[in-house]
Amino acid sequence: MQKLLSACFVAFLSLQSLTAQTSNAIVGGTITDDSGARLPAVNVTATNTRTGISTNANTNTDGIYTFPSLQPGVYSFSASLPGFITQSIRDVVLGSTQERINFKLSTASETQASLATGASSVSNVLSEDLINRLPLVGNDAMSLLDSLPGIVQEDDYFLGLLRSFGGLGQITVHTTRDGVVVSDARSNLGAFATTVLLPDWVGEIRLVLSPADAEAGTGNAQVRIQTRSGTNQYSGSAIWNIRNSALNANTWTTNKTSATPDWYNNHEYAVAFGGPIVKNRTFFYALWDQQFNYQRILTPGTDPSLLSAPAANALTTPARNGIFRYYERWFPGNALTVTNPNGQNPTTASVDLAGNPVAPLTNPDGSAYTGGLRCLSVFGNVKFDGTPFTSADCPGGSAVTTATPWDSRRPVADPTGYIRKIIEKMPLPNYFGFGDGLNRAQHRWIQRTRGSQGIEVLVGRNLLTDRKQLNLKIDDNISRNHRLNVGWTLERNDSMSELPTWPGALGYPTKRRPQVLTAGLTSSLSSTLLNEGRFGIRLQDATIIPPWESEELKARFKRVGEVPFSSERKLMSTVHTDAQRHSVFVFTKGAPDVLLDVTVQLRLLGADPPDVPPEDLVELPDLGSAFNDQLVWQALVAEL
16 A cells, blocks of 8 residues: 555656646757767766756667756756767756757767757747846846737736737736746736846746746746856855936926926845855855835926826915905806806906915906905804904905804804814915815925835835845755755835825835745656656735834834723723823724813823823824824824
């Protein structure tokens, strides 16, 4: 029974070799004499010129030899047989493919050798030499695939840049690294390496077009990545790559609209080193890469074409105090409004680009304008700050007053002080080409950030982030017939998403933590039997962290106590200290009717705050996760 299980296991391994994600080279051929007769028992030696590892094979009775698995690299081959002149061929570059090298041995001085590719599929190769010589923007070797025939790019409105491979959509593409799958089927990214594929980490990239070889596994088209290995010589490299938007050529769109592109400055350095651990047997290769990405989204000023700049809707100064302004018989419009006298709400520009009121030239019916600027308080006879509303609050116009509130349900402003705090954090408008101009406009500003934002950062397609990456590979030739390799990449990407629209507010830290581990054991049991085992782990952890859960805020606002929820109190509170302002306060959530009665207070404390009674602590209302998300944290906590 034990022998039967062993036989089944060997057979299973043999069958598995047909569908394994092979990443080694297969070399074979025939050896003949001058007359064309095939020669048996010829010794063929394959030597990796970089590692010094030699592998031998003998021709069979039909004059055929096979190397079922050779590590990709640069090789020299020699064929020798007593009575014949030894023949050699040098500088043969092997990748993850099949090669055929035929020898003709002679007893005279003339010898011949021929080299041919024997793969059954159509493929194109980016060798290590090509990857190093081709121009590359962004330092991601995967972008060089676009230089190969068989790939067509198209720009999808929703999904961005897509590729087709040999006429097939990118969903059919299978990507492997050292024989292990690294494709991202969930996000349908096509040719994808999970981590940034640095040029110094790549030994070869092979694009296999349909039909794919059976040993490559699934997928109509395949991208096979072979990582670099150490050699018998210690060697290293260092690069420093700078990308600044000031050096970029303008695009057709921005040139046509006279828009100013957003500014960015990207610094990247990489250090690589490799060599032997045990000469002629065990080798290592290590690569460290770090990138710093700085971005500024430029303020557009008065240029209406730059609508992508950060802009915050903001109330004008009178509107902040509850005063609504308008011109009689017209609906107010911003400085760029085109006059429309038709409909129930005829609209015309009511301000200039500096925010100054501008009276209409005509009435909606075309007659000369005889009206004027009107102002009213939404609270009737008082303003938002509680002071009386008078004609002095409407310079250049007439105040519309009333002895009683317009709305009996809203006689005064929010008594809790919460809305007042929001308005205090709101920036003043500086762009009046938006809103109605008189009451609502925009605040536009220069926003500085680290890294890009959006879904493409989370899935790994946008590489403009703060990045750290460590790569390590070890190759061990256990014996002449057994070889082990292990590769590992750990990457850390950090950027900022959901950028705030108000200056000084909080964004959402975005973190992506991919890593890839590959391991392979190759055993050449005979010239016709090869066992190849592969193991791999691909992890891609990505998250957007709410500001209130960020490590920075947790460190600043340390929790020192809490009051649990109770049916009597109907509230839950946590007590925190502010390390920057040496203050203590409470975050509270609970029943809305109870929260509305909370009094907002503040007591400044020393560096070591003692126990404080609840009435001396700030209690900020929590009006629900969505409201709290955008207003409480972004507008209030940033300044507490």
